Structures are given as structure tokens and as C-alpha cells.
Amino acid sequence: MKPWYITTAIDYANGDPHLGHALEKIGADVIARWHRLQGEPVRFLMGMDEHGQKVFQTAQAAGMSPQDWVDGISERFETTWRGLHCSYDDWMRTTEPRHAAGVQALLTRIRERCPDDLFVGEYEGLYCVGCEEFKQEGQLLNGRCGEHPSRELVPTKERNTFFRLSAYRDRVLALVEANSAFQVEPQIRRNEILSVLREGLQDISISRARLPWGIPFPDSDEQTVYVWFDALINYLSATGYPGDGWDAVWPADLHVVGKGITRFHCIIWPAMLIAADVPLPKQIWAHGYVQWGGAKVSKSEGESASLDESAARHGPDALRWFLMREVGFENDGDFTFERFDAVYESELANGLGNLASRVLAMVGKYRDGVVPAGGEGDLPGGVGAVALASYAAAMTATDLKGAARQITELVTEANGYITTAAPWALAKAGDDAQLDAVLANLTATLVRLAVMIYPFMPEKATALWVALGQADTPVTGWGQAKRPDVVGAQVVKPENLFPRLAP
Numbered sequence: 001m002k003p004w005y006i007t008t009a010i011d012y013a014n015g016d017p018h019l020g021h022a023l024e025k026i027g028a029d030v031i032a033r034w035h036r037l038q039g040e041p042v043r044f045l046m047g048m049d050e051h052g053q054k055v056f057q058t059a060q061a062a063g064m065s066p067q068d069w070v071d072g073i074s075e076r077f078e079t080t081w082r083g084l085h086c087s088y089d090d091w092m093r094t095t096e097p098r099h100a101a102g103v104q105a106l107l108t109r110i111r112e113r114c115p116d117d118l119f120v121g122e123y124e125g126l127y128c129v130g131c132e133e134f135k136q137e138g139q140l141l142n143g144r145c146g147e148h149p150s151r152e153l154v155p156t157k158e159r160n161t162f163f164r165l166s167a168y169r170d171r172v173l174a175l176v177e178a179n180s181a182f183q184v185e186p187q188i189r190r191n192e193i194l195s196v197l198r199e200g201l202q203d204i205s206i207s208r209a210r211l212p213w214g215i216p217f218p219d220s221d222e223q224t225v226y227v228w229f230d231a232l233i234n235y236l237s238a239t240g241y242p243g244d245g246w247d248a249v250w251p252a253d254l255h256v257v258g259k260g261i262t263r264f265h266c267i268i269w270p271a272m273l274i275a276a277d278v279p280l281p282k283q284i285w286a287h288g289y290v291q292w293g294g295a296k297v298s299k300s301e302g303e304s305a306s307l308d309e310s311a312a313r314h315g316p317d318a319l320r321w322f323l324m325r326e327v328g329f330e331n332d333g334d335f336t337f338e339r340f341d342a343v344y345e346s347e348l349a350n351g352l353g354n355l356a357s358r359v360l361a362m363v364g365k366y367r368d369g370v371v372p373a374g375g376e377g378d379l380p381g382g383v384g385a386v387a388l389a390s391y392a393a394a395m396t397a398t399d400l401k402g403a404a405r406q407i408t409e410l411v412t413e414a415n416g417y418i419t420t421a422a423p424w425a426l427a428k429a430g431d432d433a434q435l436d437a438v439l440a441n442l443t444a445t446l447v448r449l450a451v452m453i454y455p456f457m458p459e460k461a462t463a464l465w466v467a468l469g470q471a472d473t474p475v476t477g478w479g480q481a482k483r484p485d486v487v488g489a490q491v492v493k494p495e496n497l498f499p500r501l502a503p
């Protein structure tokens with residue numbers, strides 16, 4: 001069975017991972033885990049973009065060989081992503097031989113199928129080393145790159161190989177307009193791409209002269225493959241292309257990228273694949289940026305909250321939660337420590353954590369830790385089942401913020417139910433049947449919540465799941481989330497899931 005294949009953008013190996021990178025990797029991980037919850041086999045690719053002038057220059061400035069430099073950076077990124085519970089199952093580095101083989105095979109195939117669409121020409125223009133891209137007049141802000149306003153653009157003149165991108169304009173435009181076989185989401189990004197396509201496309205340089213740090217261009221002594229052309233192909237080379245079995249994984253079901261690199265993924269990449277007669281990815285999702293004090297978080301544009309500091313503040317799962325719940329995965333969103341602390345305290349410590357500890361303590365106190373029979377397996381009015389359905393719909397639509405909101409609202413409902421049902425009063429009055437029903441309903445709701453939080457907070461979800469007397473991990477618990485059945489389960493009080501902040 002073909003796995004559901006999801007990728008993230010690969011990051012330039014020229015600095016440390018930051019919150020902007022983390023938003024993308026965590027969002028993709030939430031989506032991958034959601035698909036695993038549905039029982040689908042998933043292939044999840046992340047990696048590093050290790051070629052290009054910027055990486056070469058950064059390594060030189062650090063007094064290191066480029067290979068030693070990227071080895072260190074790759075390890076640093078992997079350690080960070082594993083620490084944030086990113087569950088990728090392939091890590092692609094573009095300096096790997098398997099990638100070079102895929103790049104050269106794709107280029108050779110394009111040359112064989114469409115010989116007129118690769119041609120040699122002169123290029124003269126302004127090059128942004130930050131973007132690794134030639135900039136056209138219309139893309140400049142005050143004479144500078146909008147993504148990298150602190151960098152000088154470099155006037156560059158080269159004799160390079162070009163890809164006749166203009167010849168693919170009509171086909172790509174038709175695909176993006178149809179938004180069916182090849183989808184660009186969310187709509188605001190699709191509209192941007194449509195307007196770029198309607199203005200018309202220029203042919204693009206796909207080789208760089210005299211830049212030794214790159215993949216040799218097929219049949220050329222002095223040219224290397226332009227870093228962007230090289231990088232895009234990682235999604236395909238990770239399938240083993242062109243070796244046996246690559247098409248058992250390809251096409252990708254979802255490329256998750258930032259909104260700043262949609263032109264590459266939504267225009268150049270499909271054109272390259274059309275030229276090579278390789279199937280297109282099914283969807284591109286372009287998320288917004290993490291803002292810090294109103295400015296985009298990025299290494300190249302100055303200081304921002306350190307990712308390590310943010311992860312250490314309340315633990316990795318809390319950071320995952322805050323990025324998805326508060327910053328979001330569609331538009332830009334603000335990150336401040338004040339807001340992070342407030343959300344942690346209200347939603348996690350006083351919300352979910354408090355709910356779990358109260359319910360499990362009461363089952364322990366009144367029923368010796370064994371979940372009693374009785375109740376409907378839901379809160380009054382079936383609000384848990386409704387929340388679960390809304391959550392599933394939001395996840396399917398990549399509305400991760402909306403899905404997280406369903407979790408918070410269900411926690412609030414459950415905490416309110418404890419207050420109205422007052423189990424301690426039922427115990428005092430000796431109303432055993434009603435007490436059983438209330439405890440059973442609350443425990444069932446916790447089971448449901450453990451599954452719902454799993455994509456967002458896998459470590460806490462697993463701790464809660466085990467405390468509820470369930471085996472292994474909630475990844476197999478979707479059936480339990482739909483119709484919780486925990487009667488007779490032996491529960492334990494977990495260690496404090498989300499300790500309150502010191503006053």
C-alpha cells in the first residue's frame with residue numbers, strides 16, 4: 001500500500017534552528033501523526049539543504065570545510081527535532097550520494113524528453129544570497145530583497161544553463177486554477193501564485209558557474225546545479241528515484257513549506273516534474289511565519305527567542321501546543337513569553353492537567369482506581385462526540401488551530417461538568433449509581449482527550465493514556481476516541497502532567 005507521503009522544506013545549513021523552522025516541522029509532525037491515528041501508513045521526510053553559496057560562505061567564515069560544517073549543522077538540527085518529538089522516518093541531506101543520483105537522473109530525463117527546454121544563455125541580474133535566487137525588479141522593496149532587507153543584492157553576470165520555465169506557464173496555470181490534482185493551499189497563497197502565473201514567467205538559470213559546492217551538472221565540467229533546483233528534487237530522490245520502487249512512495253501527498261518559497265514549490269517544481277513526465281505532488285500547504293515583536297523570526301534577520309530556551313521553558317510538548325494553538329499554521333502569529341506562560345497556565349496546567357489529576361484522583365478515592373460501569377461514555381448532550389467530529393474535520397482541512405481549540409473547549413466542558421455533578425456530594429449522599437455514571441463519563445472523556453492531544457503533545461498523551469490503564473500509545477486509539485470503553489480499567493494518578501508555574 002502506498003504510504004501517505006508528507007515532506008517539510010529542507011533548511012539551509014547555515015545557522016541554528018529557530019522558532020520559525022520549528023513551527024513548520026511541528027505542524028507537519030502533527031499532520032503526520034493525525035494520519036497515523038487514522039491507521040494509514042505514513043512516510044514523513046525532513047532534512048537539510050546543504051549546498052549553495054550561502055552555506056559555502058558560512059563554512060568559510062567559520063574556518064571549516066563545507067562538509068565538516070554541514071555535518072555539524074545536520075546533527076544539531078536532528079537533535080533539536082527529535083527533542084521536539086518530530087516523528088520523521090527519513091532524514092535527507094542533499095550532500096548524500098542518493099540525492100545526487102536523483103538530481104542527475106531527473107536532469108538527464110528532462111534533457112532527453114525536452115531537449116529544447118534546457119539551453120545555455122547569459123544571465124545578468126541581482127542575486128540575493130539569502131534566497132539563493134536572482135531577483136526581478138517587481139520583487140524588490142526599496143531596492144532590496146523583501147525577505148532579506150539587511151543583505152546587499154549582488155550584481156551577477158554568468159553563462160549558465162537555463163530551464164525554459166516560460167513554456168510551462170499555461171499548463172501550471174491550468175493546474176493551479178483547477179486546484180484539484182495539484183492543490184495549493186491555503187487560498188491566499190493560491191491567489192498569490194495565480195497572479196504570478198498570470199503575469200507570465202521568465203526562464204530560469206538552473207546552474208551556477210564556478211561554485212564548487214554543489215552537485216555537478218550532467219555533462220559539464222565547470223557548472224554545478226543551482227541550489228534551488230537541487231533542493232526541490234530531495235522530495236523525489238528520497239523515494240529512491242530513479243531506482244526500483246520509487247513510484248511505490250511517490251507522488252508526495254503533501255509538501256509543507258513556508259509562504260516565502262511558494263514560487264519554487266507551486267510553479268518551478270511542477271514545471272520540472274511535467275518536463276520529466278513524473279507525477280505531481282497532490283498538495284502544497286504554505287504556512288505563515290512566527291512573529292517575534294511583530295517581525296519575522298529568522299536567523300538572517302536578527303535576534304529572536306532561542307528555540308532551546310522556548311522548549312526548555314515548559315517542555316517540548318507545551319511548545320508544540322503553543323505554536324499550533326496560538327501562532328497557528330496558516331497566517332502569521334505572534335510569539336511572546338508572556339503569552340506562552342499565560343496559555344500554558346490556563347489551558348495546560350489549570351485546564352487539561354487539572355482535569356486529569358482530579359478525575360483520576362476521584363476514581364482512585366471512590367472506586368479503588370477501577371473505572372465503574374454506568375454513564376453514557378460522554379459528557380451530557382454528547383458534547384465529547386461532537387467535539388471529536390469537529391476536531392477530525394479541522395485536522396482534515398489542516399486547520400490545526402481549530403482542532404486544538406476543540407480540545408480546549410472539551411476540557412472546559414469536562415471541568416464544568418465536575419463542578420455541576422459534584423461527585424464528592426454524590427459520595428457523601430451515598431448515591432452510588434450516579435457517582436458511577438459521573439466517574440465513567442469523565443474517564444471516557446479523558447480517554448478521548450488523550451487521543452485528541454496525541455498529534456499535538458505525543459509525550460503527554462502517552463503518559464495520560466498509560467495512566468488510564470490503556471496499553472502502549474494512543475496512536476492506535478482512534479476507535480477508543482470515537483466510542484470510549486474503559487469500564488473495568490485500572491487507572492493510576494499520573495505524575496503531574498503540567499506543573500503549575502511558581503507564583
Ligand SMILES: [Zn+2]
Nearest residue numbers: 128131145148
Ligand atoms: Zn532574499
